[in-house]
Amino acid sequence: MRYLAGLLLSLLAVPAFAREAPPQPILTLAADAEARWVPFELTSQDQIRFTLSLDGRPVTAVLDTAVSVTAVSRAYAGRTKLRTRGDGSAAAIGGSVGIEWADIGSIVLGGLRRTGGSVAVLDLAQAAIGGDAGVEMLVGIDMVGGYALDIDYPARRFRLLQSGRQPFQGAGAPLRVGTDRSFYLTEMWLDGLRLRPMVIDTGDGGTVTLSSDAWRTRGRPETRMTSTMSHGLGGPVVTDLTMLPELRLGTLAARDVPLNVERADGYSSGIGVAGRIGSGLLKRYRLLLDPKAGHMILAPGPEAAMVPLRSTSGLLVEARDGMLVVLHVMKGGPGEAAGWRAGERICSVDGEAPTGDWLAGEPGRTVALGLCGGGVRPLTLAAFY
Structure with missing residues (x-):
């Protein structure tokens, strides 16, 4: 388990893969697709985890709208004896990842059936999927991008609909799929500035991430900033962190939004976008993504008005073997x-077994942190960003 300073911050994204020409799949949406909801859970890092059928086998998957090609883990491919081919790589958050390809028979996801085609095969780093060793598949935009995707975060369920359906009312924002069919793209307004394109990334557990160039256009150097760390498929990433009083997505005003700002030459700059909007923000709403209709719809849920936790300790830690390790x-x-x-290790908090409830505790409180190597180090919590 990870205690990321009381904040749900994680990155999981893979851009368009350079690949050899695959066999083309056939996608069929059932006539009763509207009734075929897919229940899901949110991982500890706010990613959508659910079960689908791959070649008749149940597989635990994550819905990641910033993955251009559906992928399975190397462990799954090995266990089910999928025949892989090719030897390439793709840029991902945190670095590059090696990829191969494997032909499959069918995928059934709610009311959608995909027959034939191939999937990418890659290593799924547990740190990038909430430490969940059970996740063996990423469902990408190649599966869902041709339909309206209704994600009911409050009810923990989603479904696929024919484009043009609007089953609920809410605030609207523009949406399209990039010309290379890699991403859902929208725009965001911050301090009167329009930032675009912004990727809609349900596999990113963070709220909003901007490239360093996009952040500089805002021209507000006095903003209180700190730093944070998260994990992508390519490894760990350090970004700057602040809190936004408000941002706008179309007609929606979202308040109290944590913002990650990438360092120079970060992932967003590398793929030519201003930034990403992740599940940490999207989970506050019921969300309809319909790029063919040119819009996304957001209806506030119970979490829409909640003020997110802020770290008051300044430590990001991971629970490991009965202790907390500073990341x-x-x-x-x-x-x-x-x-x-x-790398330092904490074996007690105020003389008790270590937990993470103090990481975003009341400012002014002093906690006694017992080091695993001996000694106690006091830490006084404070608001600092």
Whole structure:
């Protein structure tokens, strides 16, 4: 389990894959697709985890609208003896990943059936999917991009509909699929500036991420910033972090939004977008993605008005073997001021077994953190960004 400073921050995205010409799949949406809801759970990092059928076998998958090609894990391919071919790589958050290809028979997802075609085969890093070793598949835009995708986050279910259906009312924002069919793309307004294109990324557990170039156009250097760390398929990534009082998506005003800002030459810049909007924000709403109709619809859910937690410790930690391991020390936070370093281990909190409830605790509280190597180090919590 990860305790990321009380914030649900994670990245999971793969761009368009360079690939050899595959056999083309056939996609068929059932006449009763509207009734075929797919129940899901949110991982610890806010990714949509559900079960589908692949060649007649139940498979645990994550719905990732920033993955251009549906993929399975190498472990799954090996266990089911899929014949793989090719030897390539693709850019991903945190670095590049190696990919192969495998032909499949069929995928059944709610009311959608895909027959034939191929899937990518790659290593699914557990850190990028909430530490969930059971996830063996990523369902990408090649499966869902031709339909209206109704994601009811509050009810934890989704379904696929014919384009043009609008089963609920809400705020609207523009939406299209990129010309290379890699991503859902929209735009965002921040301090009167229009930022585009922005990728809609249900596989990203963060809220909003901007490229360093997009952030600089805002021209507000006085903003209080700290740092954070998350994991993509290519490895760990350090970004800057702040809180936005408000941003706008079309006619929707979202308030109290955590914002990650990539360092120079980050992933968003590399794929030519201004940034990404992830499940950390999208989960506040019922969401309809319909690129053929040119729009997305967002209806507020119970979490829409909730103020997100902020770290008051300045430490990102992971629970491991009965202790907490420091993964990252946030810039300008109490942890940095107290001299904490990544890799240090905590074996007690106020004399008790370590948990993560203090990481975003009340400012002014002092916690006694027992080091696994001996000694106790006090840490006074504070608001710092």
